[in-house]
Amino acid sequence: MKNRVLLIFSILIINFLYSEDFDGLTFVDNTFKPILQKSISFNNGELEYKIDNDGEIDKWTEPYRIDRSSGLTYILIGKNSKKWLCLFSDSYIIMYDSDSKPFFLGNNIEKNYLSDSLSFGEKYFRSTSYLSEETKKGKIEYSSTNLGINSLPSPWVEGVPGNGIGEKIYIDVKKTEDYSEKYIVLSNGYVSYSRSDLFRKNNRIKKIRLQDIESGNYRDINIKDTSDFCIIPLYDIIRSDGVIIEILDVYPGTQYNDTCINFIGIGKIEIDRYKG
Numbered sequence: 001m002k003n004r005v006l007l008i009f010s011i012l013i014i015n016f017l018y019s020e021d022f023d024g025l026t027f028v029d030n031t032f033k034p035i036l037q038k039s040i041s042f043n044n045g046e047l048e049y050k051i052d053n054d055g056e057i058d059k060w061t062e063p064y065r066i067d068r069s070s071g072l073t074y075i076l077i078g079k080n081s082k083k084w085l086c087l088f089s090d091s092y093i094i095m096y097d098s099d100s101k102p103f104f105l106g107n108n109i110e111k112n113y114l115s116d117s118l119s120f121g122e123k124y125f126r127s128t129s130y131l132s133e134e135t136k137k138g139k140i141e142y143s144s145t146n147l148g149i150n151s152l153p154s155p156w157v158e159g160v161p162g163n164g165i166g167e168k169i170y171i172d173v174k175k176t177e178d179y180s181e182k183y184i185v186l187s188n189g190y191v192s193y194s195r196s197d198l199f200r201k202n203n204r205i206k207k208i209r210l211q212d213i214e215s216g217n218y219r220d221i222n223i224k225d226t227s228d229f230c231i232i233p234l235y236d237i238i239r240s241d242g243v244i245i246e247i248l249d250v251y252p253g254t255q256y257n258d259t260c261i262n263f264i265g266i267g268k269i270e271i272d273r274y275k276g
Contacts (some may be wrong), residue, residue, distance in 0.1 A: 022066070022075075027093045027106030038104060040093070047077055070196035071189070072227050085152070085193045087262075089229035092118065092185060094150065099193045101151045118185055118265030122148040128168045131157040131258055144169060147264045153192035155260040163203055163252070164259035169245040170213070173238060173266065183233045187262035191227045199227060203259035207249035214240030225251045227262055 022042040029038040041048040042064070050059035062078035075084045075095075085096040091111050095104035105118070122145035130143040142157035147169065158164035173182050189204040204225055210232065211218035217237050223230055237243060250259050 022088070025090065026109050027104075028109050029104050029106040031105055038106070039109075040095070040104065040106060047075070068226075071199040071225070072191060072196050074196075085191075087187050087191075087227060087229060089185075089231055091231060092229055092265075092267075096152055096193050099152045105150075118267045120148050120150050120263065120265055122146075124148050124172050124266065125156075125264070126170045127156065127158070129159040129164075131159040142260075147261060150263050150265070152262075153190065153195070153198070155190045155262050157190075157202075157258050157260050158247070163250050163257050165247050165250065167247050167259070169261075169264075171243050171245065171264065171266075172241060173234065173243055181233065181235045182238065182266060182268050183231055185265040185267060186223070186230045186232060187227050187264075188223055188225070188230070188260075189227050189262055190260040191262040200253065201255040202253040203250040203257060204253075205247055205249075205259060205261060206251045207247075209244075209246040209248055210234075210237055211244045211246065212237050212239050213242040213244060220248065231267075 023045070024043060026039060026041040035054050037052045039048075039050045039052075041050075045063055045065075046061050047064040048059060048061045050057065062082075064075050064077045067074040067076055073086045073088055075086050076082070077084065083097075087094040091108050093104070093106045093108075094102045095106075096102050125144040125147040127144035127147075130141065132139065132141045132143075134140075142155060142159075144156055146154045146156045156169070158167040160167060171184065173184075190198040190202040192198050205223050206225070207220060207222050209218050209220050217239065219237055221230075221232060234243060247259060
């Protein structure tokens with residue numbers, strides 16, 4: 001068991017870091033495999049986008065640069081600066097070209113021991129509170145179901161007076177077979193393609209406590225002030241079917257005192273695939 005824990009730890013520890021360099025990485029979107037496969041590669045300052053539609057190949061290559069000035073990660077492509085909003089780690093990437101569903105959900109081809117895709121689902125989550133507000137377009141509820149939705153903008157927002165410290169999110173994470181281990185992939189803050197200012201205007205989580213519901217085992221985790229992915233392994237925490245995330249500290253917003261989480265995905269390591 002100790003060797004297994006060390007193996008999983010060595011696989012995942014790098015994912016607590018936020019890469020500043022896309023160069024040399026290739027991500028593949030297998031959502032509609034085998035009929036349709038998409039890939040994005042970053043090499044020497046150029047981005048290659050390739051679509052394999054049942055054997056018919058379409059691809060283009062353009063120079064790119066990264067803009068993180070708003071706190072979000074945008075990829076600016078070519079002379080006309082086509083703009084994609086990117087949620088990123090060296091394991092996964094999700095791309096948006098508007099406030100809607102993502103057009104690309106990819107995993108790093110060199111890390112084939114990870115889930116081919118992340119699981120998203122409204123049924124996984126419940127929370128101790130959420131924000132509900134009246135707008136000109138009607139009532140908007142930023143409930144815990146938003147945590148399982150990867151379209152933009154649809155954050156969970158806590159709903160208590162103050163900054164939300166002490167609020168909790170309950171995640172239903174079923175125990176899995178011996179060959180796999182679960183982890184969660186968290187995107188922080190209020191994330192909108194067209195309203196990047198809302199990321200810094202609202203609070204973001206800074207420190208959380210991840211606790212097993214049954215055993216009470218817990219670990220405190222510092223979260224970077226970015227919407228890019230934080231991958232958090234559960235191997236040393238989970239002993240039951242669920243975990244709790246408690247907010248311990250926040251990055252204060254410049255205008256609003258509401259704490260937001262963009263979404264949480266669930267993935268797993270395939271130990272047999274890792275060992276080859």
